[in-house]
Amino acid sequence: MATGRARLLQQHWLGVQALRLPLGGLRAIPGSSGFRKGPGVQSAAAGTPLRKHAPCERHRRRASSHCPVLLDSLPSEILLKILSYLDATTLLCTGCVNRRFYHLANDNFIWIRIYSTAFSPKRCNWRIDPVEKTVASMNALSVEDKEAGYWKKEYIAKRIASVKAALAQVLKLVNPYTGLPAKTKEALRISGLGWVIILKEKSGKEHVMEHADLYINHSSVMVVWYGKNWPCLATLSTLDLCGVTPVLMDWHKPPTKNGPRWPSLIAKYSLSNLTDSTLVGCDRFVRIFHLNPGLLVGLWKRAEELAFVMANLHFHHLVEKSTLGSAALPYELPPHIPLLDDSPEYGLHGYQLHVDLHSSGTFYLCSTFRNLFTKQGYIENGYVKLIVIHFQNSTEHLPLIGKVGLSWRTDVFDGCIKSCSVMDVTLLDEYGKPFWCFSSPVCMRSSPNPSDGPYFVGPTYCVDYEDSTGTVHVELVWIEETEEYFIVSLVLYLSIAKINHWFGTQY
Numbered sequence: 001m002a003t004g005r006a007r008l009l010q011q012h013w014l015g016v017q018a019l020r021l022p023l024g025g026l027r028a029i030p031g032s033s034g035f036r037k038g039p040g041v042q043s044a045a046a047g048t049p050l051r052k053h054a055p056c057e058r059h060r061r062r063a064s065s066h067c068p069v070l071l072d073s074l075p076s077e078i079l080l081k082i083l084s085y086l087d088a089t090t091l092l093c094t095g096c097v098n099r100r101f102y103h104l105a106n107d108n109f110i111w112i113r114i115y116s117t118a119f120s121p122k123r124c125n126w127r128i129d130p131v132e133k134t135v136a137s138m139n140a141l142s143v144e145d146k147e148a149g150y151w152k153k154e155y156i157a158k159r160i161a162s163v164k165a166a167l168a169q170v171l172k173l174v175n176p177y178t179g180l181p182a183k184t185k186e187a188l189r190i191s192g193l194g195w196v197i198i199l200k201e202k203s204g205k206e207h208v209m210e211h212a213d214l215y216i217n218h219s220s221v222m223v224v225w226y227g228k229n230w231p232c233l234a235t236l237s238t239l240d241l242c243g244v245t246p247v248l249m250d251w252h253k254p255p256t257k258n259g260p261r262w263p264s265l266i267a268k269y270s271l272s273n274l275t276d277s278t279l280v281g282c283d284r285f286v287r288i289f290h291l292n293p294g295l296l297v298g299l300w301k302r303a304e305e306l307a308f309v310m311a312n313l314h315f316h317h318l319v320e321k322s323t324l325g326s327a328a329l330p331y332e333l334p335p336h337i338p339l340l341d342d343s344p345e346y347g348l349h350g351y352q353l354h355v356d357l358h359s360s361g362t363f364y365l366c367s368t369f370r371n372l373f374t375k376q377g378y379i380e381n382g383y384v385k386l387i388v389i390h391f392q393n394s395t396e397h398l399p400l401i402g403k404v405g406l407s408w409r410t411d412v413f414d415g416c417i418k419s420c421s422v423m424d425v426t427l428l429d430e431y432g433k434p435f436w437c438f439s440s441p442v443c444m445r446s447s448p449n450p451s452d453g454p455y456f457v458g459p460t461y462c463v464d465y466e467d468s469t470g471t472v473h474v475e476l477v478w479i480e481e482t483e484e485y486f487i488v489s490l491v492l493y494l495s496i497a498k499i500n501h502w503f504g505t506q507y
Contacts, residue, residue, distance in 0.1 A: 072098070072100065072101075076104060079101075079104055080104060080107055080109075080110070083104060083105060083107070083110055084109075084110050084113070087114075088114050088118075088155065088248050089246075089247075089248050089259045089260065091105050091110070091111075091114075092105070092247065092248070092259070092260045093259065093260065096260075103148065105152075106148045106149035106152055107148070108146055108148065108149075108150060108151045108152075111149075111150075111151035111152040111154075111155055112151045114151075114155055115151050115154060115155045115158075118155065118158075118159070119158060156247060156248070159247075159248055159249070160247075163190065163191060163249055166190050167187050167190060167191055167319060167323075170183045170186050170187045170190060171183070171184070171187055171319065174432075176432075177354060177368050178218065178219050178315075178354050178368075178426050179352070179354075179426060179428040179432050179433065179434050180219055180315045180316060180426065180434065180437075181315065181319075184216075184315050184318065184319070185216055187319050188216075188221075188319070190249075191245050191249065191319065191323060192245055192246045192249045193243055193244070193245050193319065193322050193323065194210070194211065194243070194244050194245075195211050195223045195241065195242065195243055195244065195266075195311065195313075195322070196208055196209060196210055196211065196242050196244050196263070197209045197225055197239055197240065197241055197242075197309055197311075198239070198240040198242060199230075199231055199236050199238075199239055200236065200237055200238045200239070200240065201231065201235045201236055201237065202235060202236070202237045203235070207231050209225050209227070209309075210225075211223045211224065211225050212224055212225055212226050212227065213226075213409075215360055215361050217356065217358055217361070217363075217424065218356055218363075218366065218424070219314060219315050219354065219356060219424045219426055219437075219439070220312055220313060220314050220315060220356070220422070220424045220439035221312075221313045221315070221318065222310065222311070222312055222313075222360065222422065223310070223311045223313065224308060224309070224310050224311075224408075224409075225308060225309040225310075226307065226308040226309075226409065226410040226411060227410075227411060228411055228412075230305060230306040231306075232305065233271070233299070233304065233305050233306055236271050237270070237271060237272070238268060238269065238270055238271060239268075239269045239271055239295075239297075239309070240265060240267075240268050240269075241265075241266045241267045241268075241269070241295065241311055242263045242264060242265050242266060242327065243263070243264045243266055243321065243322025243323060243325075244261045244262065244263050244264070245261060245262050245264075245322070245323050246259055246260070246261055246262075247259070247260040247261060247262055248260070262323070263326070263327040264321065264322050264323055264324060264325035264326065264327075264330070264331060265325050265326065265327060265328065265329060265330045266313070266321050266322060266325070266330060267293060267295070267330070269291045269295055270291075271297075273289075273291055274289045274291075274297060274299065275289075278290050278291060280296070280417075280420055280441055280443045281406070281417040281418070281419065281420045281443050282301070282417065283415045283416070283417050283418075284301070284415070285300065285301060285307075285413050285415055286298045286299060286300060286301060286307050286308075286408065286415065286417075287299050287301060288406070288408075288417060288420070288441070290440070290441050292440070292467065293438065293440065293467070294311060294312040294313065294314075294438070294439050294440045294441070295309070295310070295311050295312075296309070296310040296311075296312070296406075296441050297309055297310075298310070298408060307408075307410055308408055308409075308410055310408070310441075312422050312424075312439040312440060312441065313439060314424065314426075314437045314438055314439040315437075316426070316434045316437035317331075317333060320333075336501070336502060338501070338502060338503050338504035339431065339503075339504075340504050341503070345373075345375070345376070346503055346505055347429075347499045347500075347502070347503035347505045347507070348373060348374050348375065348376065348384065348499075349372075349373035349374070349430065350371070350372075350373065350429065350430025351371075351372040351373065351386065351427060351428065351429065351430070351435070352368070352369065352370050352371075352372065352427070352428040352432070353368070353369040353372060353388055353425070353426070353427050353428075353492070354367070354368045354369075354424075354425075354426040354428075355367055355368075355369075355423070355424070355425055355426075355490075356422075356423070356424040357400065357404070357421045357422070357423055357424075357442075358421060358422055358424070359404075359405060359406045359407050359420075359421050359422060360406075360407040360408075362402065362407070363401070364400045364401055364402055364404050364421060365398065365400055365401070365487070367398060369388050369389075372386055372388060373386075374386045374387075374494075376507065379496060379507060382495065382496050382497065383470065383471070383493040383494060383495060383496065384493070384494050384496060384499065384507075385491060385492075385493055386491065386492040386493070386494055387490075387491050388490040388491065388492060389487060389488070389489055389490035389491075390489070391475070391488060391489050397486050397487060397488050398486065398487045399482075399484050399485065399486050399487075400476070400484060400485040400486070400487070401484075403418075404418070404419060404420075404421055404444070404485060405417060405418045405419070405420065405421070406420035406421055406422070406441065419443055419444040419461070420441060420442070420443045420444075421441070421442060422439060422440065422441050422442070423438075423439070423440055423441075423442045423463070423465060423472070424438075424439045425437065425438055425439075425465075425472060427492070429502065429503075435498075435502060436469045436470060436494070436498075438465070438467060440465055442463050442464075442465055443463070444461040444462070444463055444476060444485075445461060445462055445463075445464075446459065446460075446461055447460050447461055447462040447475070448460070458477050458478045458479055458480055459477070459478050460475065460476065460477050460478075461475075461476045461477075461478070461485070462474060462475055462476070463476070468495065468498075469494070469495055469498050470492055470493050470494040470495050470498070471492070471493040472490075472491075472492055473489075473490075473491045473492075473493070474487060474489065474490050475487070475488050475489035475490075476488065
């Protein structure tokens with residue numbers, strides 16, 4: 001039986017070699033009996049190719065055109081032997097070829113060997129190969145009793161669990177100034193995390209765009225997409241922002257974009273909201289629009305087509321949101337359990353605020369304010385007023401460093417939109433836990449000189465931001481002599497509903 005199988009394999013292999021030979025001249029293989037001589041067929045010694053026989057050549061061409069993938073015609077036993085030499089990432093990609101390769105790539109004997117190689121004990125007797133020993137002991141007991149793909153799932157689950165454990169260990173250390181993980185940058189490296197946007201057309205077609213630039217700031221990440229192959233804006237309906245992580249992360253190699261990746265939906269935006277109400281600013285080339293939360297969309301002025309997309313992501317729960325969701329549903333934060341206290345002013349004191357104003361790695365402001373408090377008398381219309389910088393106290397006024405502007409770039413042009421920047425706000429409660437965090441583009445608008453404060457010589461401006469948790473209101477004045485902006489007022493308006501939910505109070 002073995003001799004018959006060998007003969008069949010030899011004939012099959014010679015047929016495969018015939019398909020692979022150049023069509024310009026098929027010659028007999030010296031020393032082989034795979035091609036029989038017949039009328040009009042000469043041997044290789046004669047040096048005459050088979051070009052004379054057009055029907056045979058047409059047949060070969062037709063066969064090769066109908067069989068572009070030769071591996072698919074091989075027996076399963078041979079394919080399994082070939083797949084056994086692949087690493088886990090390549091094996092997962094191979095399973096996406098077709099239904100047959102999916103089932104072959106789920107073979108338990110292949111995956112149990114990969115599993116044993118990755119998770120075998122470090123220390124073992126030098127005379128015994130730990131991988132071979134583990135495979136030998138588990139083959140008979142476990143492989144045949146499990147359904148196909150069982151050991152693949154076990155391997156993937158254990159690899160993901162090891163990455164999560166490493167991330168949890170790295171994210172434990174907290175920055176005392178921001179209340180956020182101090183090693184977020186290292187966590188991004190360990191997880192191989194990246195971000196993509198998925199542009200969805202009204203017809204259902206999707207375009208996946210990889211990020212072009214990445215800026216890691218003190219408390220946020222700025223991710224930028226630009227290129228020359230944007231789809232037509234008129235055909236688009238929504239934009240999905242997703243974090244993507246390699247299913248099998250190798251810390252010793254840079255993450256690849258071609259391997260299997262896990263998408264995690266962060267936010268979904270409607271591109272029909274690019275109207276004057278969401279316009280932030282413009283220059284001679286582009287107009288930029290703000291879509292909450294934290295997304296900037298730049299459109300070319302002339303063509304009204306996409307120029308760039310910029311996402312601003314705060315560090316708070318960034319790794320969890322970017323890795324633990326799915327392609328359809330975002331990650332849900334664990335429910336907050338309030339710490340009860342019978343203090344009459346509980347939830348209204350002990351706040352700490354960290355504020356950054358920046359653009360593409362350039363910082364205009366980086367300040368921390370401690371021991372902030374308010375009173376029940378400041379509660380009005382469902383919000384409580386928390387004053388950070390007072391009008392009347394000139395010693396609290398802060399300058400902005402440099403000329404404020406939001407820098408942007410594409411493959412063709414770059415520019416800077418004046419008076420715009422990105423604001424990162426991190427508000428901690430009295431226990432040092434993040435109470436309110438956001439990263440969002442903002443723009444300075446002209447405003448009248450405040451009537452309840454001192455008179456400032458120079459034009460005054462304001463910056464406003466609002467979401468469901470509260471409002472940030474900043475007053476600035478331009479000093480012509482020094483050519484710089486000064487912050488003369490900074491006030492937070494916190495939602496009473498959020499305070500009651502967070503602290504368990506009933507204001």
